[in-house]
Amino acid sequence: MKRPPHPNPPPSRGRGQRFLDPPLSRGKGPQVFHPPRKGEGVSKGYPPPLRGRAGGGGAPLANRIDQTFVRLRERGEKALIPYVMLGDPDVATTEALALAAASAGADLLEIGIPFSDPLADGPVLQRSAERALAQKVTLADALALVRRLRAKIQIPLLFMTYYNLIFQYGDERLANDAAAAGVDGLIVPDLPPEEAVPLETAARAAGLYLIYLIAPTTPPARIKLIAKRGGGFLYYVSLTGITGSKLPALDEVDRSVQAIKRVTDLPVAVGFGVSTPEEAGRIARVADGVIVASALIKRLHAQPDPASRLAELAAYLKSLKTALGPR
Numbered sequence: 001m002k003r004p005p006h007p008n009p010p011p012s013r014g015r016g017q018r019f020l021d022p023p024l025s026r027g028k029g030p031q032v033f034h035p036p037r038k039g040e041g042v043s044k045g046y047p048p049p050l051r052g053r054a055g056g057g058g059a060p061l062a063n064r065i066d067q068t069f070v071r072l073r074e075r076g077e078k079a080l081i082p083y084v085m086l087g088d089p090d091v092a093t094t095e096a097l098a099l100a101a102a103s104a105g106a107d108l109l110e111i112g113i114p115f116s117d118p119l120a121d122g123p124v125l126q127r128s129a130e131r132a133l134a135q136k137v138t139l140a141d142a143l144a145l146v147r148r149l150r151a152k153i154q155i156p157l158l159f160m161t162y163y164n165l166i167f168q169y170g171d172e173r174l175a176n177d178a179a180a181a182g183v184d185g186l187i188v189p190d191l192p193p194e195e196a197v198p199l200e201t202a203a204r205a206a207g208l209y210l211i212y213l214i215a216p217t218t219p220p221a222r223i224k225l226i227a228k229r230g231g232g233f234l235y236y237v238s239l240t241g242i243t244g245s246k247l248p249a250l251d252e253v254d255r256s257v258q259a260i261k262r263v264t265d266l267p268v269a270v271g272f273g274v275s276t277p278e279e280a281g282r283i284a285r286v287a288d289g290v291i292v293a294s295a296l297i298k299r300l301h302a303q304p305d306p307a308s309r310l311a312e313l314a315a316y317l318k319s320l321k322t323a324l325g326p327r
Helices: 064-075 091-104 123-133 139-149 163-169 171-181 197-206 220-229 250-261 277-283 294-301 306-323
Strands: 079-085 109-112 157-160 185-187 209-211 234-237 268-271 289-292
Touching: 064 079, 079 091, 079 123, 079 268, 079 294, 079 306, 091 109, 091 139, 091 306, 109 123, 109 139, 123 294, 139 157, 139 163, 139 171, 163 171, 171 197, 197 209, 220 250, 234 250, 250 268, 250 277, 277 289, 277 306, 294 306
Parallel strands: 079 109, 079 289, 109 157, 157 185, 185 209, 234 268, 268 289
Antiparallel strands: none
């Protein structure tokens, strides 16, 4: 029996919130936790296997994310995962930055889809989203961008956005359209596992991973749940704050990543607060990848013209990738 659709989109949680383990909503409305119903597969046999993409006959097929982390492990390298905002300052620039990132050594790429009330984003990404929203970019623009990128690059591409946009577009429709375009994974910070069954099921059926976040406040039992439900890699949020905040003591990050690795074989990538090659290299001693968002966007916005942006991106990412090299 299918769960009836929510009558309204999920409410936003406002700006500037400290990012903790994604909470269940407590009031009335569409995000209130609904226990899984019979047939939703959360019991035995869940999560369902990742399925092949079009032309694969439905047979299990390794996602590009899996392939990338295997290849990096064999080389003794760690993943560099930069972030670009769709439409900041325009879609053409985003496309050029994505191509330049791949050439500069990015192993995976996060493409942010702007939302008006991003709970996890700090001031730098909020302003980036505002500039992008002024361009009236949409999920359809993001899909079209990925289709163009796929003609030129094959690194894993991830959408990072908020559930309100996905709900409006439709879980199954978004999963199918994203997979067909060439997206490999979805990061949805305001969608906890308990509320993610419809999207996670649709994503896996389409060959996508729903990548979950783990915070410093996440208790051990919940880490096990998230690790079981997650795919591709686990996104460790290094601090109880918003993007662009100062990175906490690296010993704390080390201990947290090691604790996650004790309960899962999934790669662990660390984000929020990473800005320098030194920090990236230190984190790479224990983590499998480093995510850089606010520090990159801030550098790009400071440049006076498109050519300077591309040069800054290339130089910065190359310095980070060198720090993540064979060890």
